[in-house]
Amino acid sequence: GEAAHASEPAEPEFAPAEKPYGAVAVCAGEGMAELFRELGVDRIVTGGQTMNPSTEDILNEVNRTPAETVFVFPNNKNIQMAAEQCIPLTEKKVVVIPTKTVPQGITAMMNVDFDAPDAQAITDAMTGCLSSVTTAQITYAARNSDFDGFAINEGDYLALLDGKLFGTERDITSLLTRLAALAAEREAAFVTLFYGEGVSQEEAEAAQALFTEACPETEVSLLSGGQPVYYYTISIE
Secondary structure, three states: OHHHHHHOOOOOOOOOOOEEEEEEEEEOOHHHHHHHHHOOOOEEEEOEOOEOOOHHHHHHHHHOOOEEEEEEEOOOOOOHHHHHOOHHHOOOEEEEOOOOOHHHHHHHHHOOOOOOOOHHHHHHHHHHOHHHOEEEEEEEOOOOEEEOOEEEOOOOEEEEEOOEEEEEEOOHHHHHHHHHHHHHHOOOOEEEEEEOOOOOHHHHHHHHHHHHHHOOOOEEEEEEOOOOOOOEEEEEO
């Protein structure tokens, strides 16, 4: 009944600072969220692509982060402004890192040393590494549409490279092959394939094999991202 419910500790709306630095990341997909948590992100805001979170959604997670300074990774250029609007609305110090994709957010977290002497040093280190990451995303055209002035036909698979159209194919393997060739041409040191909710482990392993074959010198990793909308989100570094 009511009493039993009341005894469960409610999540604090505002977590007092237990540490100097914390982090909040925006992402969609359980695998993506899990990876950010493993890298030390305190709170996840679910969203991206089709459902951009509001300033309030981000602010709630900032306030629940038990740190004085909270780094926020919007991981999408359309969410950056909502994140920046949190800055004057909380007594915590909010620093928005301008990550445009989830792979950029992951790289920023991997390059962070929370023992750094000040927030500016951390901000510079995180921001400085973003340009080393190229993000490819593969999605599907559910209808005829126009993208960047290119006609996209219903049933096409399309690849975006850092948000710009890279190419379309009727067949997803052709698109993956083209992206693998691009990674080889760029002499990528690391490629990570995050496969989405509609992709089987078997299909994802076949995609990984394409990249391994095209880029024998590259460390190619495969992770279940579980993200909607994008079959693959590929980090090329």
